[in-house]
Amino acid sequence: MKKSRDIEVLIVEDDLRIAEIQKRFIEKIEGFQTVGIAVNYEEAKTYIELLQPDLLLLDVYFPDMNGLDLLKETKQQVKQMDVIMITATKEIHKVQEAISIGVFDYMIKPVVFERFKQSLVRYQEYHLKLVELHDENLHVTQQQVDKLLRKEVSGSGAANDKSYLPKGIDPLTLDKVLIVLGKVDCGLTAEVVAKEIGVSRTTARRYLEHLMSEEKIAADLAYGTVGRPERVYRCLTP
CATH class of the missing domain: 1.10.10.10 (Winged helix-like DNA-binding domain superfamily/Winged helix DNA-binding domain)
Structure with missing residues (x-):
């Protein structure tokens, strides 16, 4: 089985201090690399088109855009990109909108490293399982679909119960x-x-x-x- 490459992450965050913290967090987690930091809409669009990252870490509010609008655009890309929202936005309708569009996770600032790591490790398992299924050109089973839908591949705890939550x-x-x-x-x-x-x-x-x-x-x-x-x-x- 071929060795998997690092998961490429694009940080979309207009506060450079927070972006740097996220970059340092990523450096502490094996299997990930930051490919860029975008601070506005134009940079985000350019980096997405040129770099085609696997994962976006995305805020909601920017001076020149709404992150949820960018989230909608990413879901229409030729290459499917996953998104983890990292934002101070707590309004329930914004959270619901992000979930309905298809975010992998939603973290509320300020984010501690352990919560950040938990999210990325869970994404890593999900991403690697998708790559494996694609490489093997498998027809998935119902159980595999159920696990992918709830972003669960392995591990333990209430999130990994056999029954669908x-x-x-x-x-x-x-x-x-x-x-x-x-x-x-x-x-x-x-x-x-x-x-x-x-x-x-x-x-x-x-x-x-x-x-x-x-x-x-x-x-x-x-x-x-x-x-x-x-x-x-x-x-x-x-």
């Missing part, structure tokens, strides 16, 4: 719920879990009920002195 269930949040529950033996209510991971009670309950359906946690009824009994969720003993 339903809409509205994020693997990182799922991990947080499991970590919180794993810290106590007596179990926690949905309200306590919600406070611990910073989501609404309704959201926490949705994740807890999903884990119940996967038989990864159990629930008991706790009777207080007043009011209705509450469900208390706990991790199952391995």
